[in-house]
Amino acid sequence: MHVDDVHEKIVSINQVSKAYGKQEVLSQISLNIYKGEIFGLLGPSGAGKSTLVKMLTGLEVPNEGDTYLFQQKMPSLKLMERIGYMAQSDALYGELTAKENLEFFGALFGLKGKALQRRIDHVMSIVELTEHLNKSIHHYSGGMKRRLSLAIALLHEPELLILDEPTVGIDPVLRKRIWDTFYELNDKGTSMIVTTHVMGEAEKCHRLALIRDGGLIAVGTPEQLKAQTHSSSIEEAFLAYGGVKA
Numbered sequence: 411m412h413v414d415d416v417h418e419k420i421v422s423i424n425q426v427s428k429a430y431g432k433q434e435v436l437s438q439i440s441l442n443i444y445k446g447e448i449f450g451l452l453g454p455s456g457a458g459k460s461t462l463v464k465m466l467t468g469l470e471v472p473n474e475g476d477t478y479l480f481q482q483k484m485p486s487l488k489l490m491e492r493i494g495y496m497a498q499s500d501a502l503y504g505e506l507t508a509k510e511n512l513e514f515f516g517a518l519f520g521l522k523g524k525a526l527q528r529r530i531d532h533v534m535s536i537v538e539l540t541e542h543l544n545k546s547i548h549h550y551s552g553g554m555k556r557r558l559s560l561a562i563a564l565l566h567e568p569e570l571l572i573l574d575e576p577t578v579g580i581d582p583v584l585r586k587r588i589w590d591t592f593y594e595l596n597d598k599g600t601s602m603i604v605t606t607h608v609m610g611e612a613e614k615c616h617r618l619a620l621i622r623d624g625g626l627i628a629v630g631t632p633e634q635l636k637a638q639t640h641s642s643s644i645e646e647a648f649l650a651y652g653g654v655k656a
């Protein structure tokens with residue numbers, strides 16, 4: 411993280427609540443995220459992580475409260491160019507090849523010609539799918555689809571990446587490589603919000619929000635969260651804050 415970036419707020423979530431019918435999924439969430447951070451949202455399945463990140467992308471709107479991205483109120487179509495979003499379920503065209511999918515999404519972001527082809531080569535090499543570029547998505551495994559979704563999120567070099575469980579179904583060796591890439595992108599100035607229920611992944615974030623039953627139970631650096639609860643691991647800290655096993 412760059413010291414100069416520390417106080418530039420890129421995400422502001424103010425008293426946000428969301429319900430689906432009678433089920434309250436998010437309750438009075440307030441949170442700021444700063445430029446240059448790799449920020450993790452950690453919580454068990456169903457805690458509300460996906461719903462929260464969908465609000466940042468404009469795919470969901472809160473019942474109460476508001477969210478700001480780059481200091482502008484969401485939802486806002488023009489902010490979409492500045493973010494790369496990787497949803498939890500892959501939004502890919504199964505009958506197309508990986509290359510055609512990348513070309514489609516690249517075009518949405520105004521990329522074309524040689525510049526687009528260069529970006530496609532680059533992002534496919536990051537996720538180690540270069541040799542599968544011309545394969546139809548029907549023939550991709552679940553992990554390959556995840557990696558392609560990540561490649562698409564990286565394609566237009568967004569300044570903020572919002573990644574919903576980016577490494578689910580990805581083996582540990584490639585997971586490490588992908589995290590190395592996250593750090594490289596972060597060094598070059600990309601901010602990141604990553605949801606996870608994997609403790610080891612949470613430890614890699616600069617700051618974390620622990621979420622349970624739609625509520626924020628703690629926010630801090632992994633070190634702070636451990637120190638405040640006299641824990642030796644994030645898992646222990648999460649339990650100490652009243653979380654259930656993530």
Ligand SMILES: Nc1ncnc2c1ncn2[C@@H]1O[C@H](COP(=O)(O)OP(=O)(O)OP(=O)(O)O)[C@@H](O)[C@H]1O
Nearest residue numbers: 430435453454455456457458459460461462498607
């Ligand atoms: N469109 C929807 N309609 C009704 N209920 C929903 C909808 N989307 C999410 N929910 C419910 O909201 C709760 C939170 O879901 P969400 O996907 O945000 O959790 P999560 O923390 O991302 O979990 P996971 O890690 O399993 O994806 C769950 O109980 C889920 O069933």
